Amino acid sequence: MGQEKKYPISKHIFMFPFIIKNIEQCVKKISKDEEWLKNGFSIKSDMDYNEYNYFYPYVQKLLFPDTEQKNPIISKYHRKFQTGKFYLEVKNKEKKGNDKFELIIPNNGIELLILEEFSIGILTFHLENHDKKDIEDILIINDFARRIYPQFLPIIASKGSFVPDNITINFNGEEFAKENFNKYQDLSNFHTLQKITYASYISKLLKGIKIEHILDDRMFVVSYFINDIVCKPLQNTLPKYLSKSRESIIYESEIEMDSINKWYQYCFMDGKSLTCQSEIQKLELLKKCTYHRWINEGTIWGITRYSLVALFNSKVPDYLLEHVNRHYCDMAQILLIIRAILIKFAGDSSEIAKKLNNTNQRNEIKELRVKYIKFINDIWFTEITPQEQGIEMYKIGLEQMDLEKQKNDLRKDIEELFEYVEAENEKSETRAMNRLFYLGALFLPATLMAGLLGMNISYFLKPALSNNKALFLLLIPTISLMSLTTLLIIKKSKWWKWLITPFIFIFLIFLIKFTPTFDIIKSIINAIFNLFNV
Numbered sequence: 001m002g003q004e005k006k007y008p009i010s011k012h013i014f015m016f017p018f019i020i021k022n023i024e025q026c027v028k029k030i031s032k033d034e035e036w037l038k039n040g041f042s043i044k045s046d047m048d049y050n051e052y053n054y055f056y057p058y059v060q061k062l063l064f065p066d067t068e069q070k071n072p073i074i075s076k077y078h079r080k081f082q083t084g085k086f087y088l089e090v091k092n093k094e095k096k097g098n099d100k101f102e103l104i105i106p107n108n109g110i111e112l113l114i115l116e117e118f119s120i121g122i123l124t125f126h127l128e129n130h131d132k133k134d135i136e137d138i139l140i141i142n143d144f145a146r147r148i149y150p151q152f153l154p155i156i157a158s159k160g161s162f163v164p165d166n167i168t169i170n171f172n173g174e175e176f177a178k179e180n181f182n183k184y185q186d187l188s189n190f191h192t193l194q195k196i197t198y199a200s201y202i203s204k205l206l207k208g209i210k211i212e213h214i215l216d217d218r219m220f221v222v223s224y225f226i227n228d229i230v231c232k233p234l235q236n237t238l239p240k241y242l243s244k245s246r247e248s249i250i251y252e253s254e255i256e257m258d259s260i261n262k263w264y265q266y267c268f269m270d271g272k273s274l275t276c277q278s279e280i281q282k283l284e285l286l287k288k289c290t291y292h293r294w295i296n297e298g299t300i301w302g303i304t305r306y307s308l309v310a311l312f313n314s315k316v317p318d319y320l321l322e323h324v325n326r327h328y329c330d331m332a333q334i335l336l337i338i339r340a341i342l343i344k345f346a347g348d349s350s351e352i353a354k355k356l357n358n359t360n361q362r363n364e365i366k367e368l369r370v371k372y373i374k375f376i377n378d379i380w381f382t383e384i385t386p387q388e389q390g391i392e393m394y395k396i397g398l399e400q401m402d403l404e405k406q407k408n409d410l411r412k413d414i415e416e417l418f419e420y421v422e423a424e425n426e427k428s429e430t431r432a433m434n435r436l437f438y439l440g441a442l443f444l445p446a447t448l449m450a451g452l453l454g455m456n457i458s459y460f461l462k463p464a465l466s467n468n469k470a471l472f473l474l475l476i477p478t479i480s481l482m483s484l485t486t487l488l489i490i491k492k493s494k495w496w497k498w499l500i501t502p503f504i505f506i507f508l509i510f511l512i513k514f515t516p517t518f519d520i521i522k523s524i525i526n527a528i529f530n531l532f533n534v
Contacts, residue, residue, distance in 0.1 A: 005318070006130075007226075007318060007321050008104070008128035008129050008130050009129055009130060009131070009132065009133055009225070009226055009227075010128075010129040010132070010138050010141070010223065010224065010225040010226070011126070011127070011128055011129070011222075011223060011224050011321070011324060011325065012103065012125075012126075012127040012128075012129065012141055012142060012145065012221065012222075012223050013124060013125070013126050013127070013221065013222035013223065013325075013329055013332075014124065014125040014127070014145060014146050014219040014220070014221060015122055015123070015124045015125075015219055015220040015221075015222070015332065015333065015336055016122065016123040016124075016125075016148060016202060016213075016219045016220075017120065017121070017122045017213075017214045017215065017220070017336050017337075017339070017340040018120075018121050018122075018123070018206075018211040018212060018213050018214060018340075019119060019120060019121075019211065019212045019213075019214060019340075019344055020114070020119045020120065020121050020209060020210070020211060021119075021210035021211065021212060022209065022210045023116055023119045025208070025209075026114070026121075026208075026209045026210075027075075027114065027116055029208050029209065030077060030112070030114065030209075034080070035079060035080050036077040036078070036079060036080070036112060037077060037078055037079075037080050038075065038076070038077050039076035039077060039078055039108070039111070040065070040066050041063075041064035041065065041066065041076075042066075047319075047322050047326065050319075050322075050326075050327075051326040051327055051330070052064060054327050054385055054387060054390065055330070055384055055385050056381075056383070056384060056385060056386065058381075059334070059381060059384045059385070061073065061378075062074055062334070062378065062379060063330050063333075063334070073115065073117065073378050073379070074113055074114070074115050074337075075113070075114045075115075075116065076111065076112070076113055077111070077112040077113075077114070078108040078109075078110060078111050078112070079109075079110035079111075079112075079171075079205065081105075081107075081110075081171040081172055082107075082171075082172050083171070083172055083173065084104070084105025084106070084109055084110070084169070084170065084171055085102060085103070085104065085105060085168075085169070085170040086102075086103040086104075086105055086125070086127050086145070086167070086168075086169055087100070087101070087102055087103075087166070087167070087168040087169075087170070088100070088101040088103065088141065088144060088145050088164055088166075088167055089101075089164060089165040089166040089167075090140055090144045090160065090164045090165060091159050091160030091164075091165045092160070093160050098165050098166075099137075099140060101129070101132065101137070101140070101141055101145075102131065103127040103128060103129055103141070103145075104127070104128040104130065105125070105126065105127060105128075105169075106126055106128060108126075109125065109126035109127070110123075110124070110125055110126070110205065111123075111124040111126070112124075112205075113333065113337075115337065115341075117371065117374065118341050118344065118371065118375065119344070120337065120340050120341055120344060121206075121209070121211070122333065122336060122337065122340070123202065123205060123206065124333075125219075126325075127141075127145065129141060133227065135225070135227060135229075135230045135262050135266070138223075138225050138227075138266070139262075139265050139266060139269075139270065139271050139272070140271050140272065142221050142223055142266075142269050142271070142307075142309075143162075143269050143270065143271025143272070144162075144163070144164040144271055145164070145167070146218045146219040146220075146221055146269070147162060147163050147164065147199070147217055147218060147219075148198050148199050148202060148213065148217055148218070148219060149181070149184075149196050149197065149198055149199065149217050150162070150163050150181055150184050150217065151163070151216075151217045153184060153187075154185075155181055155182065155184045155185055158181075159181070161272075162217075162271075163181050164181075165180065166178065166179070166180050167179045167180075167199065167201065169201045176201065176204065177200045177201035177203075177204045177205075178200065178201075179199040179200045179201060181199075183197060184197075196213065198211075198213070214339075214340045214343050214344065215306075218269070218306060220306055220307065220332065220336050221269060221306065221307045221308075221309070222307070222308045222309070222324065222328065222329050222332045223307070223308075223309045223310070224309070224310040224311070224312060224321065224324045225266070225309075225310070225311055225312070226312045226313070226314060226316060227311070227312075227313075227314075228313050228314050230259070230262060230311060231298050231300070231311050231312065231313040232298075232313065233256070233259040234259045234260075234262075234263055234300060234311065235295055235296070235298060235300075235313075237256040237259050237260060238259075238260070238263065238290070238292060238295065238300065239292065239295065240256075241256070241260050241283070241286075242283075242286065242287055242290060242292075244283060246280050246283065246284075249279045249280065249283055260282075260286070261274050263286070263290075263300075263302070263311070264276065264282055264285070264286060266302065266309055266311065267286070267289050267290070267302035267304055267307060267309055268285070268289075268304055268306075268307070269304075269306055269307055288396075288399070288400065289302050289303055289304045289396070289400060290302055291303065291389075291392065291393055291396060293389060293392070294389075297315075298312060298313030298314075298315055298316065299311075299312055299313075299316065299320065301393060303393060303396045303397050303400055304400055305400050305401055308328060308331070308332045308393075308397070310324055310328070327390070328393070331384065331390065331393065331394055331397065332397075334379075334381065334384060334394075335394075335397045335398070335401060335403070337379060338379060338380060338401075338403055338407075339401050339403060339406075341375055341379065342403065342406045342407060342410055343406075345368065345371070345372060345375070345410050345414075346406070346410055346413070348368055349368065349410065349413050349414060349417060352364050352365055352368065352417060353417060356417075356420065356421070362421045362422075365414070365417050365418050365421050366418070368414060368417075369414055369418055372410070372411065372414055376407075380407060381394075382398075
């Protein structure tokens with residue numbers, strides 16, 4: 001018989017979503033990098049089957065790509081190593097030293113997801129805690145290990161409050177990367193580069209890939225914690241607390257107050273202190289994020305904008321721990337992928353809007369619109385599983401991240417951009433058609449004259465010119481004036497009536513009255529014809 005798997009006291013999964021600036025080079029580099037192995041899903045165990053069958057078929061296409069599949073929506077890779085360790089040191093100002101944590105990185109514990117179509121990636125760290133049993137330690141791990149750059153400066157003040165003193169990653173007993181964030185003590189280079197420098201273990205893992213973070217200085221956290229001391233009091237106090245109204249927030253005991261505060265800190269990743277001092281707001285936030293369908297069994301879930309966490313008692317079955325590692329990690333990835341793509345699309349839409357007068361914007365907007373449609377069809381899910389708990393938890397995640405509103409707002413922005421560009425394009429086409437129309441109107445009188453008099457003009461090019469021929473030649477400026485008048489009429493000009501029309505009539509009367517005896521004009525015309533030997 002095989003050795004029974006020993007599950008950790010707590011599991012910590014950190015997810016770092018980012019935009020890939022050089023997607024083509026990234027895909028080529030990762031596919032050729034021997035340190036990254038491509039994951040192809042296949043059912044080799046009961047747990048594989050359970051994970052696969054948990055989701056709808058259209059979700060399976062996203063989550064479980066085959067290595068031989070052409071143009072998959074998502075590509076999965078894992079970092080190759082035999083043993084991995086994650087060392088975390090956090091400054092403890094009270095003890096005047098550092099709290100130290102040693103976490104195990106299991107096989108396939110560092111994963112990279114790439115959505116080539118959308119230029120999105122997610123780097124995931126799976127960490128296991130087998131030693132620390134106190135809730136305070138779990139809170140510190142979740143809060144400090146997720147930091148990828150300092151939230152504020154100076155770095156001396158930031159350390160111990162938000163940023164860890166040190167993070168070290170070892171592969172196969174050798175140091176891979178170490179980060180102490182001391183480079184932020186000198187900002188001269190930052191002002192030159194104008195960009196955030198990410199933690200060294202992220203930079204080294206993603207070496208050669210140009211990235212831009214999507215969220216802020218924190219990674220998304222999926223975590224479970226097994227602890228009777230924390231779970232049992234919460235089983236009794238949480239239902240009563242969540243049933244309270246805004247007007248009746250009174251703690252029945254100090255135990256209840258401490259239990260609720262610890263649950264809030266666990267859900268909202270508050271490492272060393274409670275960040276919500278308003279009892280009314282804390283109640284409202286916990287009502288929205290807490291899922292307690294199975295609270296009598298010692299299972300409580302919390303879902304926020306930055307976390308999906310579970311608190312279990314010691315009787316938790318092994319399969320439920322596997323569900324956190326698999327099913328609910330998959331759920332968090334879907335939510336994070338949706339959020340990342342929506343944020344990226346919003347940025348792309350904003351950049352296009354800044355350059356609307358550029359002739360290339362029509363193609364860019366059409367491309368963004370096509371990608372949005374693909375996103376809606378392939379990635380946006382209002383429901384991912386037929387299981388009741390999964391339906392309810394996923395719905396909470398959508399609401400907590402406000403993804404439905406972001407999706408609708410983005411669709412509206414893209415459609416407005418598309419309609420604007422199409423309207424401008426129609427205006428341009430209309431202007432071109434108008435030019436042709438006005439050009440036709442300009443030659444309308446001449447065309448009419450040619451129709452009435454015929455096109456045989458060689459008769460009028462003989463040296464001897466009669467008065468009628470002179471009259472015909474003098475009709476040329478008349479036709480021109482008539483063309484101009486026609487054009488002004490079509491364009492609805494306001495001043496043509498008072499200036500052009502009287503002039504036309506006077507000129508026509510002048511021609512009719514004086515042309516038959518206007519020998520000067522005939523002489524000039526004869527001279528012109530003689531000059532060209534006509």
